[in-house]
Amino acid sequence: MKAARLITLLGSIATFVTGCLHSFGFADILARAQRESLTAETSAILKTCWLTFSVELLILGILAFVARSMQRGSVIVLLCGLAVAACCGLMLYFLGPFIGVYMMSVDAILLLIGGSLSYRVPAIS
Numbered sequence: 001m002k003a004a005r006l007i008t009l010l011g012s013i014a015t016f017v018t019g020c021l022h023s024f025g026f027a028d029i030l031a032r033a034q035r036e037s038l039t040a041e042t043s044a045i046l047k048t049c050w051l052t053f054s055v056e057l058l059i060l061g062i063l064a065f066v067a068r069s070m071q072r073g074s075v076i077v078l079l080c081g082l083a084v085a086a087c088c089g090l091m092l093y094f095l096g097p098f099i100g101v102y103m104m105s106v107d108a109i110l111l112l113i114g115g116s117l118s119y120r121v122p123a124i125s
Helices: 004-025 026-035 042-065 074-095 099-118
Strands: none
Touching: 004 026, 004 042, 004 074, 004 099, 026 042, 026 099, 042 099, 074 099
């Protein structure tokens, strides 16, 4: 049980750090959007998607951190891991392999392992 909480802790911290690092790239996106002379609508969509993804990672990291000490928090941790894995799969498909995909793979693996180690099948009464 302690190993599961430790792995989940590492996964939640890694997910939160990934979200922070992703949000640091927003200034570069602003500059590139102006340099590429995108339409206002396309630029707004790009900015919104960039920030939404950063916030999603931050919230998933916090959610997994809080859920790791809850009675039935393993299900929440598993769902956080699945969400990170799904985003990672989409990034790999559309953008190809790069450092962000590798970081999210580690995040997803840690959350999925931590959630599965602490998951208990409820007894049938």
